[in-house]
Amino acid sequence: MISFEMSEEIREQKEYAEKVSREKVRPYARYYDEHEHEVPWDFVKFIWEEARYHIACLMPGSMDLEEPFMTQMHSVEALSWGDQGFYLALPWPALGGMAIRATGTEEQIERFLKRFHGKEVTWASMALTEAHCGSDSAAIRTRAVQDGDHWVLNGEKLFVSTARESMINSKGIMIVWATIDPSMGRKGMRLFVVEAGTPGLKITRQEKKLGMRASDTAVVVLEDCRIPLENMLSNTGDPKKAKSFKGAMATFDSARPTAAAGGVGIARATLDFLKEQLSENGVPIRYDKPRNQLSAIEKEIIDMEAQLEAAWLLVIKAAWLIDQKKPNTVESSMSKLKAGDIVTKITQKGVELMGNLGYSRKLLLEKWMRDGKVIDLFEGTGQINRLIVARRILGYTGRELK
Amino acid sequence: MYSFEPTDEQKMIVDEAKKLAEREFRSRMRDCDEKEEPALQWMKEGWKLSLLPASIPEEYGGFGEHSAITWALAAEELAFGDLSATLVLTAPNLVAFPVLLCGNEEQKQEILPAFCTDDYRPASAALQEPRFNFDPNRLETKAVKNGGDYVVSGTKCNVPLAEEAEHLLVYADLDGKTQGFLVSKNTPGLVVKEREKNMGMKAFPLYSVLLEECRVPASNRLGGENGCDFQLLLNSSKVGLSAMALGVARASCEYALEYAKERKAFGEAIAQRQSIAFTLAEMRTDLDAARMMVWKAAWLLDQGRDATRESCLASNFTSDMAVTVADRALQILGGYGFIREFPVELWLRNARGFAVMEGITII
Missing domain, CATH: 2.40.110.10 (Butyryl-CoA Dehydrogenase, subunit A, domain 2)
Structure with a gap:
């Protein structure tokens, strides 16, 4: 049964993460952009002392979730909407934790990940x-x-x-x-x-x-x-005989949609801002109007929104496969390459559409454009993900398609 | 909870649709496109799938429930075979679904059983008007209340199967809002004019239709006195077209992929070159994303929620995607892409229609 119904569980998690993003992240985003290498301690402490008891992915296994990975995608997207750097600075097991769970023994999982349930920020x-x-x-x-x-x-x-x-x-x-x-x-x-x-x-x-x-x-x-x-x-x-490499590479199948979800968050931040500005200035977006009769700006917005939705739904699809314990290499790479593309384009467009205001450091548009670029680089560049998708759909080995 | 697994019943329908699309649609695609005529088998064999009766409740002669998701799944498979064939086969939807979704009880009782028989019954809807600034929500075809009738006047274009259709649903402006009117084919003032000549969808007969002060009984207004939720019908039309766009794009995608694996250049398959391989990867990525967008909009329709934004986004993304994918497929074939012996040019011509042909189908 095909369903896009968000469970109550995910909705709660998402709404909490959005609140954190709005109140504890966004207001400080500019400061830490301008003060590189400073640790956002207030945020870190808030996460450790409070938020991680509400955001399930920050303490894996702490809550019994029906759709754990799907839930994580919604949290990551919401936090990245506030600031991608803050999300990456989160004290949690993150990618390392995924690798440990994917390839470690029970004893290793216990020994290395126990500290993430303790009192001290880790x-x-x-x-x-x-x-x-x-x-x-x-x-x-x-x-x-x-x-x-x-x-x-x-x-x-x-x-x-x-x-x-x-x-x-x-x-x-x-x-x-x-x-x-x-x-x-x-x-x-x-x-x-x-x-x-x-x-x-x-x-x-x-x-x-x-x-x-x-x-x-x-x-x-x-x-x-x-x-x-x-x-x-x-x-x-x-x-x-350890099969570390394969296991570790498999962690990228979940790391990629996570990175993609971050990109979607940044792109949505940009679009939300643009739409708010347009609406305040009396430019509504008419979804019921034929495309050839939209104003240039409406068309830009609707196209960007469609691209954003496309990327997000690829993330959702990849996440669903992970929760279903089904192979998702192709879908993960697709979500990542699409998110890398759209966050780059949408944030660059955001600066352009707001004119000199977009270029100003008083707003966050220029920062989102700088932040967004990394989505197309880390956890495998856009090119490597295209290569992975291409090999799979063509049925080629690494030797056949270099 | 999220789930992207079709039901067993839907999988069965998809399977049947796939077989039909290969056997009857794809095999006759080129021939029918050249002759600009549909094949009789499309209707005869296609009707055996019982897709429409399966969407109409028992009380109106059918044996199931309407589901936009099921239709989206089936429409993709059918259009993978051929778009014209799919549009011909699903033309009865143009009357059946507006009546099912927006009609009053009398209209449902009167009209729906006709679509639940063993025979294909052509039906049609007239929405488009021949002008560049055509807007479904601002029609120039007007309906004016006159005594117990509505008087409908205007010029319509791209009216599917107008010549053959037994039922015709005409959309007209009534006091600033688009409303539907069931117009009998023998109404004085209704004239089916020339066959349209379009770039693609050539085996799907479309006509110009002239309405000169056609008197329609008030009881034939879709939904009766309360009228209809036209945006809902428009959204369903967009989702239907978008689902078919998936089929056309997938056809191009798969064809180009197989071609690229067979075609050798400089001692290896051209698919082994990144420039071709990456193009294929991008085509597939956007196709998969588009499918999710179509499913989401269809799911909203099934939930009875407003799908205006999602169907707009799905239709925007999907129609662009279909054109781009068909164009890239054609490019991968090189010169062969330009030759009518190969199917890709046909898919490109068909794909261009999705952005501009609202109202010619509905799911």
């Missing part, structure tokens, strides 16, 4: 990208070498979100992607959990970014970073 981060490779994650060079009862990690990681928060500002965790044998290619890829305070892990630089400035993005260097053997994520006892 962040998680994920270190994958390196200077020479992003989407080509099988090419990473960070090495993990076994030395007695330890793994020794060496390498450099880029674009690690909330690295400082997880390693310095809290007793958090960082999931590090490394190879146990470069000659094995992707089969040698493993995921390792580094806990805050482990010697050998250094944050060497905090990036200065185009947007999304409330969230910290750092360069991480691992120099003979020693972690216990049991910190390698794996479902089996034998490291040589």
Whole structure:
């Protein structure tokens, strides 16, 4: 039975997240954009002490939800409407938590994720990208070498979100992607959990970014970073046979719709603002008028709204598949590439349509345009997602379609 | 709760529609397009699906409930076979659904049983008017109350099957609002004029119709004295067209994909080049997104909620998508795309119609 009925559960979660977004995020969005690298502590504390007891995805497993991933999409979209950087600065298990749940043993899930239910603010981060490779994650060079009862990690990681928060500002965790044998290619890829305070892990630089400035993005260097053997994520006892890569890649199938939902939030912020401005100035949007008789601005708005709806419904479809425990690689990539496209176009159009006001830093339109661009870059660029979709629909292997 | 899984019954209908579309629609598509005439099998074989009687309640001779979602699913499959064939087969909806959704009890009793027999009964609705600024909510065809009758005058275009139709629903402006009037074919002043010559949908006969002071009994106003919710009918029309646009786009998409896998250039299939592969990925992405938009608007209709915004968005997105997808498919075929021996040019011509042909179908 096809139904677009939002459950009461999701509606409540969504409305709460919208309230947080309106009251605790949006009013501070400009400040943290202009004060890069400052931690939005008030927001973080509010989330930890209060909001996470209401927003289910912030404490996975804390509520028994019928549609957990679908619920998360609505929360992420609503928070990103307030500010994408704030959403990314959230203290929660995030992507790292997903990877742990996807590839870790019961014991590891308990050991690494328990701290997210405690009293002290805790962040998680994920270190994958390196200077020479992003989407080509099988090419990473960070090495993990076994030395007695330890793994020794060496390498450099880029674009690690909330690295400082997880390693310095809290007793958090960082999931590090490394190879146990470069000659094995992707089969040698493993995921390792580094806990805050482990010697050998250094944050060497905090990036200065185009947007999304409330969230910290750092360069991480691992120099003979020693972690216990049991910190390698794996479902089996034998490291040589662990199927980490596949499991970890599967986490991207849920990370992508999440990123896409964030993009939809930014795009909706822009459209809501534009429509409000137009309505205040006596320009209503007529949905019942033939398209060839709309004013240019109405047509722009309706087209953007249609594009936004298209992206959001792709997110919803991918999320539904995840909750149904069905494969969703194609749908995830579709949602992500579409959201990346539309948030870029809608936010750029937003600046244009409001003229010099749009360009002014007094409004948030220019900020949304800067923030939105990242949606088409992280969790796989628009191009890599096109490649994934293309391979699947054509039935091609990586060798057949490079 | 959200769910995007059709019911078993809907899956069965989709299956049947798919078989029919392949067997009777696609196989005759080109021939009928060239001759600009529908195939008799479209109506004869198509009617056996009983899609319309299955949407009409028992009390009016049918055996089911109307569902825009079910129709959206079926319409996509049918239009995947051929658009003209789908429009011909579903033309009876043009009278049956407005009566079912907006008619009063007498009108339902009188008209609906005719659509529940074993034979296809052509029917039609006249909405469009031949001018660039045509607006369904501001018609120039006027209805004026005169004693116990309405007097309807105006010029209509793109009236489906006007020549053959037994029932005709004419939309006209009544005191600033669009209303429907069931006009008998032998009403003095009603003249079916020439056959329209359009870019596409060529096997779907459309006509110009002239109404010169046609007297229609007041009881033939759709919905009786209270009239009808025209926006609801317009929304249903948009959703119907959009669902068919999905079928046309999917046909183009699948054809181009298969072609790109077979066509070799520089020693490999052209689909192995990113420029082609990415184009195909974008086509599929927008097609899938459009389907969700159509389903959402159809779902709102089924819920009895206002679907004006969603059907507007779905129709905007879907008609653009269909044109873009057909155009990209044609481009992938290269020169062959321009040749009538291949089907893609036909799909491009058909796809262009979705944005401008409101009122020629309804689900």
